Amino acid sequence: xxxxxxxxxxxxxxxxxxxxxxxxxxxxxxxxxxxxxxxxxxxxxxxxxxxxxxxxxxxxxxxxxxxxxxxxxxxxxxxxxxxxxxxxxxxxxxxxxxxxxxxxxxxxxxxxxxxxxxxxxxxxxxxxxxxxxxxxxxxxxxxxxxxxxxxxxxxxxxxxxxxxxxxxxxxxxxxxxxxxxxxxxxxxxxxxxxxxxxxxxxxxxxxxxxxxxxxxxxxxxxxxxxxxxxxxxxxxxxxxxxxxxxxxxxxxxxxxxxxxxxxxxxxxxxxxxxxxxxxxxxxxxxxxxxxxxxxxx
Amino acid sequence: xxxxxxxxxxxxxxxxxxxxxxxxxxxxxxxxxxxxxxxxxxxxxxxxxxxxxxxxxxxxxxxxxxxxxxxxxxxxxxxxxxxxxxxxxxxxxxxxxxxxxxxxxxxxxxxxxxxxxxxxxxxxxxxxxxxxxxxxxxxxxxxxxxxxxxxxxxxxxxxxxxxxxxxxxxxxxxxxxxxxxxxxxxxxxxxxxxxxxxxxxxxxxxxxxxxxxxxxxxxxxxxxxxxxxxxxxxxx
Ligand SMILES: Nc1ncnc2c1ncn2[C@@H]1O[C@H](COP(=O)(O)OP(=O)(O)OP(=O)(O)O)[C@@H](O)[C@H]1O
Ligand SMILES: [Mg+2]
Numbered sequence: 001x002x003x004x005x006x007x008x009x010x011x012x013x014x015x016x017x018x019x020x021x022x023x024x025x026x027x028x029x030x031x032x033x034x035x036x037x038x039x040x041x042x043x044x045x046x047x048x049x050x051x052x053x054x055x056x057x058x059x060x061x062x063x064x065x066x067x068x069x070x071x072x073x074x075x076x077x078x079x080x081x082x083x084x085x086x087x088x089x090x091x092x093x094x095x096x097x098x099x100x101x102x103x104x105x106x107x108x109x110x111x112x113x114x115x116x117x118x119x120x121x122x123x124x125x126x127x128x129x130x131x132x133x134x135x136x137x138x139x140x141x142x143x144x145x146x147x148x149x150x151x152x153x154x155x156x157x158x159x160x161x162x163x164x165x166x167x168x169x170x171x172x173x174x175x176x177x178x179x180x181x182x183x184x185x186x187x188x189x190x191x192x193x194x195x196x197x198x199x200x201x202x203x204x205x206x207x208x209x210x211x212x213x214x215x216x217x218x219x220x221x222x223x224x225x226x227x228x229x230x231x232x233x234x235x236x237x238x239x240x241x242x243x244x245x246x247x248x249x250x251x252x253x254x255x256x257x258x259x260x261x262x263x264x265x266x267x268x269x270x271x272x273x274x275x276x277x278x279x280x281x282x283x284x285x286x287x288x289x290x291x292x293x294x295x296x297x
Numbered sequence: 298x299x300x301x302x303x304x305x306x307x308x309x310x311x312x313x314x315x316x317x318x319x320x321x322x323x324x325x326x327x328x329x330x331x332x333x334x335x336x337x338x339x340x341x342x343x344x345x346x347x348x349x350x351x352x353x354x355x356x357x358x359x360x361x362x363x364x365x366x367x368x369x370x371x372x373x374x375x376x377x378x379x380x381x382x383x384x385x386x387x388x389x390x391x392x393x394x395x396x397x398x399x400x401x402x403x404x405x406x407x408x409x410x411x412x413x414x415x416x417x418x419x420x421x422x423x424x425x426x427x428x429x430x431x432x433x434x435x436x437x438x439x440x441x442x443x444x445x446x447x448x449x450x451x452x453x454x455x456x457x458x459x460x461x462x463x464x465x466x467x468x469x470x471x472x473x474x475x476x477x478x479x480x481x482x483x484x485x486x487x488x489x490x491x492x493x494x495x496x497x498x499x500x501x502x503x504x505x506x507x508x509x510x511x512x513x514x515x516x517x518x519x520x521x522x523x524x525x526x527x528x529x530x531x532x533x
Contacts, residue, residue, distance in 0.1 A: 169400050172393055179388040186346060186380060187397040187445060188372035 005141040006262045007255060012147035014254020015154035019209035020231025021238060021246035022161065026202040029241050030178040030195050033082060037103040038206050039228035040110030041077065043221060045070035045207030046214055047118055050125055059128035063153075066207045074203020077106065078196045115221040122223075127215035150212050157208055158247050161201065165243060174198055226270070230257075233273045237280045239287025248288055252280065298359055299323045300345075300453060300485060305354035307337075307344050307509075314340040316509035317354070322502065327479055327486040329500035329517060331493045337509040338489040339381060342455045345487065346378035347371045358453060373401060375452030381461055381489075384442035387431035391422055394430050394441055398448030408448060415444040418474065436467040443471075447478070453485045460492045468492065472499055497521050 020038070027035045049066030053059055081102055089095045127146040134141055165171035176184035177194040185191050209231070210224055217223055230253060238249025256276035257269065265272070280288065300322040307315040314337040322328040332338050343349040345356060347368040356364050363371055368378070385394050395415065399408030416423035419440040425433065430441060439459050446454060459475070460468040476499040479486050490496035497503050503520040505512040513526065520526055 169396075172389070172396060173400060175389060176386055176393075176397055180383070180386045182348065183380070183383065183386055184397070185348070185368040186372070186378050188369050188401040188449060189397065190369050190401075 001139065001141070002262070005143055006258050008141070008143040009147065009262075010255030010258030011251060012143065012150050012254070013258065014234075014251035015151045016209050016213045016227065016250070017230045017234040017253050018247045018250025019154055019157060019205045019212070020227050021234035021250040022158070022243060023202040023206035023209070024231050024235045025238070025240060025243060025246040026198050026205070028235070030174070030198040031078070031082060031086075031099075033099040033103060034232075035103050035202070036100070036228070037077060037106035037110065038202065038231070039222075039224045040107040040114075041070060041073045041203050042206035042210035042227070043219075043224045044073055044110050044114055045203070046210035046219060046224070047114055047123075049207070049211045050118075050123055050214070050219055053125045059125075062125075063208065063211050066211045067204045070207025070210075071200040071204040074206075075196050075200040077203075078199035081106065082199075083192065083196075111221040118221075120221060123219040125215060125219075131215060146215065153208065153212060157205060161205070161243065164201075170194075170197070174201075229270070230273055233277045237277060237287055239289040242289040245287060245289030252276070252288065299326075300487070301355075301357045302345075303355045305341075305344065305351055305356060307340050307349055307351045309340070314509050315344065315351070318506065318509065318511055319354075320504050320511060320514050322485060322487060324485050325479075325483050326501045327476075327484075327488060327499060328502040328504055329493075329496035330487060330489045330504045330506060331491070331496060332506040332512075334491070335508075336506050338506065339457055340509075341506070342378060342380075342457050342487065342489055345455055346376060348378075369401075372449060375450070376455070377446040377449050377451035377453070378455040379442045379446050379457065379459065381457035385430045385433070385438050385445070387429065389430055390426065391428055391430055391433070391441060392426040395422070395426075395445055395448060398445035402449065407450070411448045411450060415447050418447075418478075419444055435462050436464075436471070439463065439471060443475075447482075451484060453487070454479070456486065456488045458489055458491065460490060460495060468495060472496075475499060494521075 023038050024035060027033055027038070045066045048069040049062040052062040052065050082099060085098055085102060089098050129145040129149055131144050131146045133144045165174060173184070173189045173194045174197065176187065176189050177191045178198065181191045209227060213227060214223070231250070234250035234253045235246050236249070237252055238245025238247070253273060253276050257272050260272040260275065261269065302321065303319045305315050305318045306313065318341065330338050330341065340349060344351050345363070347363070347366050347370070351364060355362060358374070358376065363374070363376065395412060399412065402408050421437055422440055422444055425437070430438065433441060443459070459471050463471065472495050475486070478484065488496055488500065497517040497520060500517040502514065503517040504514050505520070505526065513520070
């Protein structure tokens, strides 16, 4: 029972890491930018969700509003910052480092803007279903209806992503533009536009992760920083290039962490993430779904 | 109605890859651009398809400038560039690579017709539709790249060394296919080649360039038999 319950808890937190990992992989593989600002984009979107909940008391309205806000913020970051930057700084070491510095700077900027608008104190909102664990006979496990809801929501988001990416024309353009932008262009794909749509999808996924995780923690301008790190670890475990890999990487990390916390040590979430990362990389250096040279869908 | 290039100059940093180059290709003509390594052939095609920005000169197609235009917009005007080497997207399936050629087109019925035509033309692609393009041989990749361009219903086809890395037998096949296609579809073609003999064999016009400058333009038959050119540029 303890084993099973640990697995379920890991699955639930892993589902959230997967969403964050997905957001990071989407941007990385299309733009080659390690997007530290994703934590900021997600926190801004989550605050917007919080605003909706505090006005309407309706979580189910807040989630899609935050998602759309996240998508718009993502698109804006690409158009206003990354696109301009890539046009100005084309080659050399600056071209590699500049976007990273810019996203780090943007993370700081968004955090302080959010702090100025909503204050630095902890905010909270309740989950739409209970966070109290399921009870079987006389035992209550930590896994709650809200955890179940997290898993279901994440699965739905990923299913929609996978349908868009694998079955639609937009998805084909997104993959072509990410894998071989020049050939995609020569085939008629509007690569700049498609990239911005990729950033929007990433922003949306990050926003959902933020809204889902917050009832279990609390909301402050930097409350999603740990999630960003865990999302990165999940993305690297998954091989950095593949959306399916990001999903699996997040879940592997979630379950690995849950087991370490349950059976080894209760206070080492942060170092444990890296233990899981190192273990996976020792076994398969290119990540679970990573290929040596190429990239997977 | 033709492709007119005047005083085109393109630089890569300090290197002038195309130096005040002028020539024209009439509609429905096949022009072979011949030159040694580093002559500027790829740069020329990349400039015609919008991938490289020139620093001077003009290029018009059907009387309208095509410079300073994005490749994806030129595709919509019927200008299709099949680049050298990496011509297909290896991470996508053969079917998806072909589909890219029709994604932007409004006439979806004709995309289906064009796709069927391409599969008739290259049955090897038809047998491998669900395979990843990564698994194709060099010749099959070239067929896939040309097939994808055909699905876009090109008017001006820019081909960069379609013979690169292929066995002589396959090269002959590709060139024969190209020759019959362009007559059937009324294509205007700029064919860049180091394989001068094969290229001039199917070309109307030959354009010989060296270090970014025009050496000579002429009927391909005349060029083939010019002993000076043969020794200096054609290598046979
Ligand atoms: N991206 C680039 N940066 C710097 N120099 C370049 C670049 N691309 C081409 N060049 C230079 O421009 C010149 C022309 O190159 P280009 O590739 O157009 O020649 P080519 O005729 O296609 O040669 P090949 O037959 O080897 O393909 C060469 O001197 C080359 O080194
Ligand atoms: Mg070349």
